[in-house]
Amino acid sequence: MAEALRLNRAGAAHALVLEGVSRTFGALVALDKVDLTVGAGERRGILGANGAGKTTLFNAITGDFPSTAGRIRFFGEDVTKLAPFERIRRGMRRTYQNSMLFRGLSVLDNLYLACRGVSAGRFSFIRPRQDDAALESARDLAHAVHLDGVAESLVSDLSHGQQRQLEIGMALSGAPRLILFDEPAAGLSPAERRDLVQILSALPRHISFVIIEHDLDVALRVVDRVTVMHNGAVFKHGTPAEIQDDPDVQRIYLGGKHG
Numbered sequence: 001m002a003e004a005l006r007l008n009r010a011g012a013a014h015a016l017v018l019e020g021v022s023r024t025f026g027a028l029v030a031l032d033k034v035d036l037t038v039g040a041g042e043r044r045g046i047l048g049a050n051g052a053g054k055t056t057l058f059n060a061i062t063g064d065f066p067s068t069a070g071r072i073r074f075f076g077e078d079v080t081k082l083a084p085f086e087r088i089r090r091g092m093r094r095t096y097q098n099s100m101l102f103r104g105l106s107v108l109d110n111l112y113l114a115c116r117g118v119s120a121g122r123f124s125f126i127r128p129r130q131d132d133a134a135l136e137s138a139r140d141l142a143h144a145v146h147l148d149g150v151a152e153s154l155v156s157d158l159s160h161g162q163q164r165q166l167e168i169g170m171a172l173s174g175a176p177r178l179i180l181f182d183e184p185a186a187g188l189s190p191a192e193r194r195d196l197v198q199i200l201s202a203l204p205r206h207i208s209f210v211i212i213e214h215d216l217d218v219a220l221r222v223v224d225r226v227t228v229m230h231n232g233a234v235f236k237h238g239t240p241a242e243i244q245d246d247p248d249v250q251r252i253y254l255g256g257k258h259g
């Protein structure tokens with residue numbers, strides 16, 4: 001009991017602790033002994049040129065492509081060897097660079113299914129009643145991601161930006177504690193980017209998030225701290241202002257954005 005309490009307290013301080021996390025693909029070292037600590041409630045940006053290892057880092061954290069060395073703790077618990085669904089069950093969520101939505105269903109249906117825990121294999125065709133708690137949660141999520149006006153529209157009829165907003169809504173279902181956003185601003189118009197900044201800034205403060213984002217106007221406005229990656233390793237951590245003004249970072253990243 002005392003141990004559980006101690007772990008709980010330790011867990012409350014950090015959403016995520018990575019120690020020496022590596023991932024190889026054959027001879028390629030895609031992630032090289034990454035140490036990273038994200039505090040509970042913290043918002044962290046991950047910057048780096050193409051191929052720096054950002055998405056591989058997310059895959060290691062979620063278990064989609066498990067790490068080949070090192071240790072990952074999620075709110076104090078060692079999740080290094082857990083399957084992705086076990087990490088989801090503990091409150092870890094992610095969005096992908098490519099859409100993972102049911103395109104033939106409405107916005108509200110997608111959110112409803114997410115609230116009912118489809119990802120946990122509890123799919124059900126039961127038609128929702130108006131007072132269904134999951135339907136109410138789905139409506140709240142549609143509101144949180146600025147999609148009230150198109151709640152009944154089919155996903156296939158949404159703009160690209162609205163689909164990305166819906167993905168964020170899906171990630172918000174079922175009490176997330178940490179969300180990993182993989183380039184949420186990719187392909188968005190300037191107006192949609194402003195909407196995205198508002199949505200991310202308005203997320204409840206107890207939800208930690210880590211965001212991979214090439215658009216610095218988005219990334220640096222919504223995060224507390226930034227980690228810059230280079231060649232699969234952590235190059236530097238800092239505040240948004242420190243990172244923006246850092247000559248080394250400018251050399252490897254800001255100067256040649258995708259080089």
Ligand SMILES: Nc1ncnc2c1ncn2[C@@H]1O[C@H](COP(=O)(O)OP(=O)(O)OP(=O)(O)O)[C@@H](O)[C@H]1O
Pocket residue numbers: 025028030048049050051052053054055056057
């Ligand atoms: N499944 C895989 N099999 C083989 N190599 C992979 C795999 N996933 C990633 N890599 C390699 O790992 C390295 C890091 O790729 P990663 O996608 O993590 O970079 P990134 O920083 O997310 O880049 P981008 O900004 O282009 O998304 C690259 O050299 C990539 O080719």
